[in-house]
Amino acid sequence: MTDYSKLLNPEQCAAATAGDGPLLVLAAAGTGKTRTLVYRLSYLIEKGVDPSRIILLTFTNRAAQEMLDRARKVVGEVANLAWSGTFHSICARFLRKWGSAIGIKPSFKIIDEDDQKKLIAEVIKSNVAKPGDFVKKEIALKIISEAANDMLDVGRVADRWMTKTAGIDHDEFVKVANAYSVRKSELGVLDFDDLLVACHKLLKEKEHIRKIIADNFLYVLVDEYQDTNALQAEITDIIAAGHRNIMAVGDDFQCIYTWRGARIENILDFPDRWEKCAIIKLERNYRSRAGILDVANSVMRDAPVRFEKHLKAMLSAGDKPRIYRVQDGKDQAQQVLKLINEARACGYANRDIAILYRSHFQSIDVEKAVSTAKIPYRLTSGIGFFEKQHVKDVLAFMRLIIHPDDELSFLRLVQLLNGVGEAGAKKAWAKIGRRLELNSQSSLLEVGDFLNAKARPAWKNIAEAFSRGLKHIEEDDPAGQIILDFLDAFYEQYLHLEWESEEAQDRLADIKELASDISDETMSLDDYLENAALMTNLDIRKNDPSLDRITLSTIHQAKGMEWPCVIIPWLSEGMFPSAKAEDEGRLDEERRLFYVAVTRAKERLSMLSARMRRMPEGGEFPVEASKFLKEMPKNLVNIFQIASSRSFYPNSGFSRSSHGGYNNSSYNKGYGNFKTTWRR
DNA sequence: ACTTTATGCGTTTTT
């Protein structure tokens, strides 16, 4: 048996080896939260608990994976038998197994945001008299999602939105929301929220299934508890109700997902909800230099404290964190470059350096500078691998082979063809009897007759790829072969026709990566396709640590990670805190987000703030330094004023959009060669 | 009637 007292500090050890009963672990940033969970899991297994009766709920697949990997090193392969995953993936597993009890087909497909938008657009079009006057589909989805996650009635949430948004009529909105649900169940698909909602419904309504699940899990471990929403907290409570061995780990200071329904109250009220709940506080920070922690503490100085915390630095002061005041985005990017080079000169590797920003678009200047300087970087872009249009195209083809009745995939696939749009695709789907006949080559070819004549030659190629794909399945070939055939028969040609070659190459590379990933994946092809929507870019791009690259990431995506050197750009008013969040009265969450950013740093922390901000039209306007910087005690930081590198430009005051020839098109052209990071 | 192309507009954070 491992001696946990040698591996952990007394508080961590107490948490890892705690006895039965509810336990709340308040783990401040950098106090070894992951370590504690890993050893808790190991301890339970070593103690003889059947791993399949332990469940570990996390927020990202990466966290789940990392914890299992580390537990495996302590107790060996048995660790793999524990249930572990995100709330969404665990719910999906439950539903595949028991969902039929509430009318959910085990082969349901999980749709992403993009599919959601398409569906809601379709529903709005056919249910609303004047679709132009209806709320935008993004807002509609947001309202529906809010209702789901807060466990409220859609109509009531819509009413709440009515006061601030035009175009919402109570009855009409409810009608749309219902039609959206109906359409989803017709198609046999679930969106992200549905996974939680349906799982909750299953546990709530089907007593025998609830009993099976609640009885099975002797131990329930929940990570990042401060970011659970109402639904997730209830699901957890139900699962843990059987044996009352729930361990929730989190930090109320790091709650940064309230916009997605996270309820900080879940962690604050946890001891009230669970009678005789023990509380353990992890306060010794091993991650950051004391100087960095001083800044972190000052950020949260005035935050309302529910749980008293004394974050104790375990390391010496180190370098004072630095603030750089620079002229504008371009100068800021140059300064970032300088900081990277400085760090490298001090012996840090690229992988030791991260640039963390509030929003994806704030990465553009830096990405451009880093890429011209030929510094290798890894950008966790806003759009995940499985959300990319070309990846989804290929997956649609794959899915049709296994599920010939998959309407969404069919519609997607045929719309790639020339001359076929939404209407034509739907017509063809109806004519072939809502199912693709794969087994006979002739009936497969017949589908072409229902399509626009222009599309027929290409369809013939696709039909052949289908036949070959079927053969691959029969002969149990690596699934990647199917993709390569599809590429060969149709898609590669389509890529070249549709896009200019440079981007086409990138997309081709993505698809080949998909092919090799799908080939060496241990799970079945069916499982792979069903869960594709739940996997993030980090899961496929195995995040190879042998690659020495700097990291560019949003702060949200950087949660739970750490780097020796952290650089935070765009600490300007309106950028961070984000103007929108502040307008909507969510400054406290922006502050927590800043706290998360600061506490990612181990050795060096640099914060940058520009004096001018460029407008999309090309002009510039002055911006104040972020209030987060202004509030910071001056003795904790070193402040550097960096003069403009292009001072011959009169930058005082406003310059109009005509200035510098930056009209809209030339602005866009300037960035055309760089991968942009916007979400779709 | 349906599809493709042109034009103008706008960006928080994500399972």
Add this chain to the structure above:
DNA sequence: CGCATAAAGT
């Protein structure tokens, strides 16, 4: 760039 809408092309 992406998305929505308008206009032109089949």
